[in-house]
Amino acid sequence: MATSFLLLLLLNVLVLSSLPFSSSSSSATLSSLSKGSSLSVENPTNVLISSNNLFSSGFYPIGENAYGFAIWFTKPSSNGNHTLVWLANRDQPINGRLSKLSLLKNGNLILTDADQSILWATDTASVSSVQLLLLDNGNLILSTSDNVLLWQSFDSPTNTLLPQQPLTRRTQLVSSRSRTNYSSGLYKLFFDDDNVLRLVFDGPETSSIYWPDAWLSAENDGRSRYNDTRIAEYDLLGHFLSSDKLEFRAADYGAGPQRRLVLDFDGNLRLYSLKEETGDWVVSWQAKSKACRIHGACGLNGMCRYSAGFGRECSCLPGFRIRDPTDWSRGCEPEFNLSCNQSEENFTF
Numbered sequence: 001m002a003t004s005f006l007l008l009l010l011l012n013v014l015v016l017s018s019l020p021f022s023s024s025s026s027s028a029t030l031s032s033l034s035k036g037s038s039l040s041v042e043n044p045t046n047v048l049i050s051s052n053n054l055f056s057s058g059f060y061p062i063g064e065n066a067y068g069f070a071i072w073f074t075k076p077s078s079n080g081n082h083t084l085v086w087l088a089n090r091d092q093p094i095n096g097r098l099s100k101l102s103l104l105k106n107g108n109l110i111l112t113d114a115d116q117s118i119l120w121a122t123d124t125a126s127v128s129s130v131q132l133l134l135l136d137n138g139n140l141i142l143s144t145s146d147n148v149l150l151w152q153s154f155d156s157p158t159n160t161l162l163p164q165q166p167l168t169r170r171t172q173l174v175s176s177r178s179r180t181n182y183s184s185g186l187y188k189l190f191f192d193d194d195n196v197l198r199l200v201f202d203g204p205e206t207s208s209i210y211w212p213d214a215w216l217s218a219e220n221d222g223r224s225r226y227n228d229t230r231i232a233e234y235d236l237l238g239h240f241l242s243s244d245k246l247e248f249r250a251a252d253y254g255a256g257p258q259r260r261l262v263l264d265f266d267g268n269l270r271l272y273s274l275k276e277e278t279g280d281w282v283v284s285w286q287a288k289s290k291a292c293r294i295h296g297a298c299g300l301n302g303m304c305r306y307s308a309g310f311g312r313e314c315s316c317l318p319g320f321r322i323r324d325p326t327d328w329s330r331g332c333e334p335e336f337n338l339s340c341n342q343s344e345e346n347f348t349f
């Protein structure tokens with residue numbers, strides 16, 4: 001097994017290095033990973049590709065010398081970046097050197113940092129032969145040769161739900177911190193104790209539900225509290241159905257475009273469809289049409305107004321300036337100097 005894997009790897013390397021134009025993005029290298037083998041952060045061709053070539057899984061740069069083990073759409077979008085759909089270690093990025101994803105002989109899949117510390121693991125075990133495989137629907141699975149499913153990425157979503165990936169009582173979506181920071185943000189999509197699918201702003205000081213609208217009872221928003229199945233999913237046509245009776249269709253309903261349902265960093269839940277001609281992701285449904293009604297939208301001392309694009313624009317109250325231009329959720333700070341000698345971090349509003 002191990003030798004055939006090595007042979008495969010070797011063959012790939014030979015084939016790739018003999019191609020004159022092999023530089024065309026991260027070329028297809030591996031279809032699966034078996035026991036005793038690993039993917040290295042230092043080898044950009046150590047990437048698993050789904051058989052339809054739609055999805056890739058491997059190490060992805062998410063900051064300065066900070067990598068995540070991720071799944072992304074193989075084809076870059078129009079801005080040249082890849083669109084991530086899953087991250088194993090969003091809050092604990094690993095070093096760009098020596099880090100590895102290893103499928104151990106005991107059946108456990110582990111992610112190790114440069115210092116060999118384990119930052120993430122599937123905590124699985126099996127005596128049979130085990131394979132890590134990226135399926136055509138973007139689900140990364142660990143299964144035995146007799147098809148026992150040990151683990152799947154669909155069970156631990158980050159901020160994205162793909163078609164046919166159920167959201168359940170055990171899973172939730174958590175937004176990214178900002179457009180460029182993939183760490184866990186302040187917004188969550190989850191099934192509440194009353195069986196209703198909700199969006200919550202979970203800030204450092206306050207926590208509040210903003211969808212369905214707090215001033216409407218769930219029933220008035222067409223939801224039902226009586227089905228405790230707690231499952232939500234959308235199909236390949238773009239039809240979404242939840243056990244609380246939330247139901248919608250993509251604006252471009254029908255077979256064809258790739259889709260992804262994302263809890264964006266700004267707290268809105270959006271269904272995107274890929275326009276193949278341009279490589280742009282266009283919004284084909286969104287939870288909140290009034291983006292300024294999303295709690296915490298512009299952070300402390302921030303003001304929200306409606307605009308094109310993401311649907312809102314933030315600015316600071318007079319006398320305040322933005323704390324972090326890449327992350328509006330951090331709000332605004334006073335422009336004037338504080339008379340007392342106190343660092344900004346210690347000053348609480």
Ligand SMILES: *[C@@H]1O[C@H](CO)[C@@H](O)[C@H](O)[C@H]1NC(C)=O
Pocket residue numbers: 061079080081180
């Ligand atoms: C593309 O990714 C790079 C590196 O992460 C980032 O600096 C840049 O802002 C991204 N471009 C867009 C348009 O998001």
Ligand SMILES: *[C@@H]1O[C@H](CO)[C@@H](O)[C@H](O)[C@H]1NC(C)=O
Pocket residue numbers: 063064177181182183
């Ligand atoms: C991303 O956001 C987290 C949470 O606010 C913060 O701790 C981290 O430093 C940020 N990362 C970068 C690269 O800005």
Ligand SMILES: *[C@@H]1O[C@H](CO)[C@@H](O)[C@H](O)[C@H]1NC(C)=O
Pocket residue numbers: 227228229231241242243244
């Ligand atoms: C509860 O929701 C599930 C999943 O959407 C559905 O299959 C089932 O029929 C629902 N049950 C009732 C009583 O409506």
Ligand SMILES: *[C@@H]1O[C@H](CO)[C@@H](O)[C@H](O)[C@H]1NC(C)=O
Pocket residue numbers: 335336337
């Ligand atoms: C605040 O203090 C800093 C350093 O003491 C100074 O450089 C800055 O000009 C002051 N800003 C204002 C608005 O007074």
Ligand SMILES: *[C@@H]1O[C@H](CO)[C@@H](O)[C@H](O)[C@H]1NC(C)=O
Pocket residue numbers: 341342
């Ligand atoms: C603030 O206080 C610290 C220690 O009390 C002192 O070292 C520092 O110089 C002070 N800064 C200013 C701007 O007064």
